[in-house]
Amino acid sequence: MSEVGTKKSTGLSRRDFLKLMGAAGTGLAFAPFVPFGNFMPNPNQASLEKVPVILPDGTQANVNTYPINHAEVITYPATGDAALDAEAFRKWQFIRLPEELGGAKNDPSAFRAFSMICLHLWCLWKYWPDEGRKRGECPCHGSMYDPVSGTAYVGPASVQASPSNTLPKLTLEVDSDGLVFILPPKFNAQENGVIGYGRFA
Ligand code: FES
Numbered sequence: 001m002s003e004v005g006t007k008k009s010t011g012l013s014r015r016d017f018l019k020l021m022g023a024a025g026t027g028l029a030f031a032p033f034v035p036f037g038n039f040m041p042n043p044n045q046a047s048l049e050k051v052p053v054i055l056p057d058g059t060q061a062n063v064n065t066y067p068i069n070h071a072e073v074i075t076y077p078a079t080g081d082a083a084l085d086a087e088a089f090r091k092w093q094f095i096r097l098p099e100e101l102g103g104a105k106n107d108p109s110a111f112r113a114f115s116m117i118c119l120h121l122w123c124l125w126k127y128w129p130d131e132g133r134k135r136g137e138c139p140c141h142g143s144m145y146d147p148v149s150g151t152a153y154v155g156p157a158s159v160q161a162s163p164s165n166t167l168p169k170l171t172l173e174v175d176s177d178g179l180v181f182i183l184p185p186k187f188n189a190q191e192n193g194v195i196g197y198g199r200f201a
Helices: 002-039
Strands: 072-076 091-096 111-115 126-127 135-137 152-154 173-174 181-184
Touching: 072 126, 091 126
Parallel strands: none
Antiparallel strands: 072 091, 091 111, 126 135, 173 181
């Protein structure tokens, strides 16, 4: 009797132990994904509104003053919290194209805003305006991005299947004073793209 009781008790405790392990395993399995929700501009968390393009000097970008063949880092969506706003997933290259690619126009077609997260392994790429370059380059493994389309044409990002060869981009608007704004994006692969994943060109 007492032997049976012991067996029962052992069995129950083993099941409990397995249940606990299962719960712990589930927790661990999801743990790596938790931070993504915190730093990716998730449409459910961010208030996605039309906002001015604010340059690093604190002024709003204006087509009448922003240099041709030039790029600055902008933050979107900005929260006002310094730690959150420093996250790489909020950083975009705000590019005015070189003249030969249409950068002299005073309308949104002269500009691009691409996510700075390289689609290969998430290093930060940047635009190089130098003669003979005029493209986005990632310092980690040499991926190069077309500044007009945001599509990688050299390096490991260029051999990734669509949409993971084309950078997410923001939609821009210019008002009658030349001020540049970001329109509310739709962060899915068919529209503005998914940061760190890509966009169907
Ligand atoms: S992370 Fe950019 S090329 Fe590898």
